Amino acid sequence: MLASRGSCEELLNPPLPLKLNQIHGGDALQLVPSVPDGSVDLIICDGPYGTQSHAWDQIPNIQEFNLTLIRMFSVKLKHGGALYLFGKSNCLDFIDYRPYLTLCSRIIWFQPNRLSQGRINYTNNYDIICYFIKGHRLRVFNLDDIRVPQLVELEHRLRCEKVPSVSNGKFSKTKFNQKGKNPGDVWGDIKQLTYKSHELISRAALNTIQKPEKLIERLVKASSLPNDLVLDPFCGTGTCPVVCQRLGRNFIAIESDHDFINVANTRLKRTMNHVRVPQKLPSSQLKNLLTHAAPLHN
Ligand SMILES: C[S@@+](CC[C@H](N)C(=O)[O-])C[C@H]1O[C@@H](n2cnc3c(N)ncnc32)[C@H](O)[C@@H]1O
Numbered sequence: 407m408l409a410s411r412g413s414c415e416e417l418l419n420p421p422l423p424l425k426l427n428q429i430h431g432g433d434a435l436q437l438v439p440s441v442p443d444g445s446v447d448l449i450i451c452d453g454p455y456g457t458q459s460h461a462w463d464q465i466p467n468i469q470e471f472n473l474t475l476i477r478m479f480s481v482k483l484k485h486g487g488a489l490y491l492f493g494k495s496n497c498l499d500f501i502d503y504r505p506y507l508t509l510c511s512r513i514i515w516f517q518p519n520r521l522s523q524g525r526i527n528y529t530n531n532y533d534i535i536c537y538f539i540k541g542h543r544l545r546v547f548n549l550d551d552i553r554v555p556q557l558v559e560l561e562h563r564l565r566c567e568k569v570p571s572v573s574n575g576k577f578s579k580t581k582f583n584q585k586g587k588n589p590g591d592v593w594g595d596i597k598q599l600t601y602k603s604h605e606l607i608s609r610a611a612l613n614t615i616q617k618p619e620k621l622i623e624r625l626v627k628a629s630s631l632p633n634d635l636v637l638d639p640f641c642g643t644g645t646c647p648v649v650c651q652r653l654g655r656n657f658i659a660i661e662s663d664h665d666f667i668n669v670a671n672t673r674l675k676r677t678m679n680h681v682r683v684p685q686k687l688p689s690s691q692l693k694n695l696l697t698h699a700a701p702l703h704n
Contacts, residue, residue, distance in 0.1 A: 426635070429647060429659045429670050434639035437660050438478055446482045446637045447545065448630040448655075450622060451475060452492040453640035455533075458614060462662065468493065473501040475639075476538070480506035482637065486545030488629035491536040498536060507538035515621065516594040533614075535625070544629075551627040553586030554595060589624065596621045607643050607669050616643045623649050630655050644670025648677050 423440050424430050430437055434453065453475070456468030465471045472491060479489050489507060491497070503509065513535040523529050539545075556563060563582045571580040589595070599606045599618055607616060622645050630636055632654040638646040641659035643666055650657040651674060661667050 424658050424660075426656050426658060427647075427651070429641060429644060429661055429667050429674070431662065431664060431667050432660060433662055434660045435474070435478070438482065438637070438639055441482050441637060441658060443481050444484055445635060446479075446658075447484055447487050447634035448626065449479050449483065449487075449489045449637045449639070450625055450646045451479070451489060451639055452617060452642065452646075455492070455494055455497070455614060457494055468497060469499055469501045472497055473503060476503045476506050479637075480540055483507075483540040484545060485541045486543050487540050488544065488546075489536075489538040489540075490625050490629070491538065493534050493536065494530070495532070495534055497534055503538070507540055508542055509536060509538050510544070511537040511591045513537060514592045515596070516592055517598045518594065519598070519600075537629075546629060546631055548628055548631075549588060550585060552589055552624050553583070554589045555586050556582070557587075593621075593624075596624070607673070611643050611669075617645050619645055619649055622646050623653070626650060626653055626655060641670055642666050644673045648673050651677050652680065 423442075424437060454463045454465045454468065454471065456463060456465040456471070472493065475491070476489070483489065490513075498509075498512075515533045515535055516531060517533070518531055520529060520531055558566065566580045567582050569580045570577045572578075596618055599612060599616055601609060601612065603618075605616070605619060606612065626636060626646070626649050634655050636646065636650050636655050636657045638650075638657060638659045641647055641661045642663075644659065644661075647657050647659045647670060659670070661670065
């Protein structure tokens with residue numbers, strides 16, 4: 407079961423501006439505008455998909471909803487800052503996001519072990535994570551922090567070194583990096599949580615709600631630096647705040663469900679003793695946030 411209802415009035419009525427390193431109760435569409443413009447390094451947006459029976463997921467036109475989010479987030483991001491927007495394969499269909507952000511990748515999060523099976527169509531085995539940046543020059547992409555093991559055997563790898571490969575239309579030597587390879591844009595190595603996962607906070611959070619920490623960790627490591635500011639407008643069970651706390655990133659998290667807020671706060675408390683505390687952000691743009699910043703350690 408999720409944590410019992412607590413002082414939800416308190417949770418659902420945060421004073422503005424939003425405090426750093428806290429989970430704020432309320433509607434993301436109302437609260438995000440109070441984040442200072444151009445202050446956010448990374449946004450992890452795992453919000454409604456428009457496919458589930460939960461009341462919060464009943465969005466009549468998910469594409470228009472996503473466009474509204476993209477427009478709102480583009481103002482909050484720093485130049486070169488990144489947005490990861492979760493959704494189904496159609497989540498960007500027929501909308502023009504190009505005036506706001508640059509789409510760099512549509513990452514496929516491949517989940518071959520989904521239990522529900524289609525009868526009149528192919529079973530959907532993946533989610534999409536749309537990776538955008540603001541402008542055309544990205545601020546950060548820490549490839550070395552997210553490399554995955556090379557899949558080929560050593561002998562074959564060494565042979566590959568001598569095999570020419572084509573990049574940008576030119577032949578060059580195939581590179582073998584001891585540290586591992588780029589994870590690419592189809593991720594099958596990170597499994598969806600199951601009933602048996604230690605991480606899972608409740609069965610109610612299975613299927614499209616609670617994401618594996620490893621998944622969010624890859625995004626945070628790739629597109630932010632220690633002490634950066636990460637915005638998670640739909641934080642659910644608090645996976646992204648927990649990862650940020652562990653990796654020494656500042657965060658602003660928002661969630662409308664008081665049960666999830668309680669769960670997320672419990673997870674944050676558990677993580678506290680094992681983390682590097684992010685330093686306060688130096689930017690003068692964040693003056694208000696800093697004045698009201700909540701300490702990570704109580
Ligand atoms: C897919 S879940 C996020 C799960 C999260 N990434 C995790 O690992 O636990 C989406 C969450 O968004 C919340 N939500 C939906 N609409 C919202 C809104 N307008 N404002 C704030 N939260 C909202 C839901 O309550 C739900 O917990």
